[in-house]
Amino acid sequence: MLQPLRILFRPKWMVSRSSGSYVSRMRHLNKIKEEDEACRAALQSGNIFLYHKLAPLLRRTDSGIYQLPALQTKDVEEILEKLGEDKEMVKESILINCTEQNEAQFSFDVGAIEQAAVEELCRGTFVDLRKAFFLLRGSEAPLVARGQALLRWHQTNGFCSSTGQPTQRNQSGSQRVCHSSGITYYPKMSPVVIVLLSDGKRCLLGRQSTFPRGMYSALAGFCDIGETMEEALRREIAEEVGLEVSVDKVELEDARWFSLEEVQEALTIKAPPRNNKGEPTVFWVPPSYAIANRLIQEWANQQHLKS
Numbered sequence: 599m600l601q602p603l604r605i606l607f608r609p610k611w612m613v614s615r616s617s618g619s620y621v622s623r624m625r626h627l628n629k630i631k632e633e634d635e636a637c638r639a640a641l642q643s644g645n646i647f648l649y650h651k652l653a654p655l656l657r658r659t660d661s662g663i664y665q666l667p668a669l670q671t672k673d674v675e676e677i678l679e680k681l682g683e684d685k686e687m688v689k690e691s692i693l694i695n696c697t698e699q700n701e702a703q704f705s706f707d708v709g710a711i712e713q714a715a716v717e718e719l720c721r722g723t724f725v726d727l728r729k730a731f732f733l734l735r736g737s738e739a740p741l742v743a744r745g746q747a748l749l750r751w752h753q754t755n756g757f758c759s760s761t762g763q764p765t766q767r768n769q770s771g772s773q774r775v776c777h778s779s780g781i782t783y784y785p786k787m788s789p790v791v792i793v794l795l796s797d798g799k800r801c802l803l804g805r806q807s808t809f810p811r812g813m814y815s816a817l818a819g820f821c822d823i824g825e826t827m828e829e830a831l832r833r834e835i836a837e838e839v840g841l842e843v844s845v846d847k848v849e850l851e852d853a854r855w856f857s858l859e860e861v862q863e864a865l866t867i868k869a870p871p872r873n874n875k876g877e878p879t880v881f882w883v884p885p886s887y888a889i890a891n892r893l894i895q896e897w898a899n900q901q902h903l904k905s
C-alpha cells in the first residue's frame with residue numbers, strides 16, 4: 599500500500615502571544631492594498647525591487663554574496679530621469695508585501711528601458727528568476743517570486759476578457775477593473791499538490807519530458823475547480839502512476855522507485871556532471887529551493903531514523 603509521505607503545510611493553529619505585531623502588520627498591508635491614497639504614501643517610504651522583462655535585479659557584494667537591492671522611490675525616480683524617462687512611471691510599482699517594520703515592498707519592471715544602462719546605474723545585474731533562486735538567501739526567494747508573479751499577471755491582464763476593453767489597476771495592483779463591464783479581476787493562483795510516495799523502503803520519483811536530462815522529482819499536479827487538496831492528490835497519483843504503477847507518458851516520461859542510497863547520492867549533487875552535449879549524465883533531483891527537494895530530504899532523514 600503506497601502512502602504519501604505526508605501532506606505538507608497543514609497548519610497547526612495556535613494563538614501566539616507575539617501575534618500582536620503580526621496582526622498590525624497584516625492590517626497595515628491590507629490598508630495599503632485596498633486604499634489608493636495610503637498606498638501612494640507607502641510607496642514614498644517603501645522599498646522597490648527592480649525587474650527587467652521579469653528578470654529581478656541582483657547585486658553582488660564584495661564578499662561574493664548576491665542580494666536583492668531594495669531601492670527607495672527617490673532612487674528609482676533619479677534613475678528614470680537620468681535615462682530620459684518620466685519619473686512618474688515609478689507609480690506603476692506593484693505592492694508585494696511589507697517588512698516586519700511595516701515598510702511596504704514593491705516590484706517595478708523597467709523592461710521598456712535599456713537593460714545595461716539600468717544595470718550600470720544600479721550596480722547590479724538582471725538575472726533569470728530560476729537562476730536567482732540559486733544565488734539568493736532563502737528568505738529573499740519567495741519575495742522575488744511573488745514580485746515577478748504579480749508583474750507578469752499585470753502584463754498579461756491589460757484587457758477585459760468579456761468586453762475586450764482595457765482594464766485599470768488600483769494603486770497597489772491587487773486588482774484590475776473593466777469599467778465598461780464592471781468586472782473586477784484579481785491575480786490568478788493555480789493551486790498545486792505535490793507528494794512523495796514511499797513503499798517503506800524506496801521512494802517514487804517521476805520525470806517529465808521537459809525536465810533536464812537525469813532529473814527526477816516528486817509527483818505534482820494542478821488542482822481542478824472544486825477539488826480538495828486531498829482529492830487532487832488522489833487523482834494525480836491515479837492519473838500519473840496508476841494502481842500498478844503504469845506510467846502516463848503524456849504527463850510523465852518515466853517514474854521509478856529509488857533506494858535510500860540512490861537518493862542520498864542525488865541529494866549531494868549540486869551541479870550534475872554533463873556529457874559533451876551539455877546533458878547531465880547521472881540521476882539528480884531538483885535543487886534545494888524546490889519543495890520536491892525538501893520532501894526527498896525529509897524522506898531520507900526519516901529512513902535514517904528508522905534504521
Ligand SMILES: NC(=O)C1=CN([C@@H]2O[C@H](COP(=O)(O)OP(=O)(O)OC[C@H]3O[C@@H](n4cnc5c(N)ncnc54)[C@H](O)[C@@H]3O)[C@@H](O)[C@H]2O)C=CC1
Pocket residue numbers: 788790792815816817818819820821834849884888889890891
Ligand atoms: N517545486 C517543486 O519541487 C516542483 C514543482 N512542480 C510544479 O508543480 C506544477 C504542477 O506540476 P505538473 O506535473 O506540471 O502538473 P499536472 O500533473 O497537473 O500536469 C500539467 C498539465 O496540467 C495542465 N495545466 C497547466 N497549467 C495549469 C493550471 N494553471 N491549472 C490547471 N491545469 C493546468 C496542462 O494541461 C498541463 O499539461 C508545475 O508548475 C511544476 O513546475 C512540479 C514538481 C516539483
Ligand SMILES: [Mg+2]
Pocket residue numbers: 817818819838849
Ligand atoms: Mg504532474
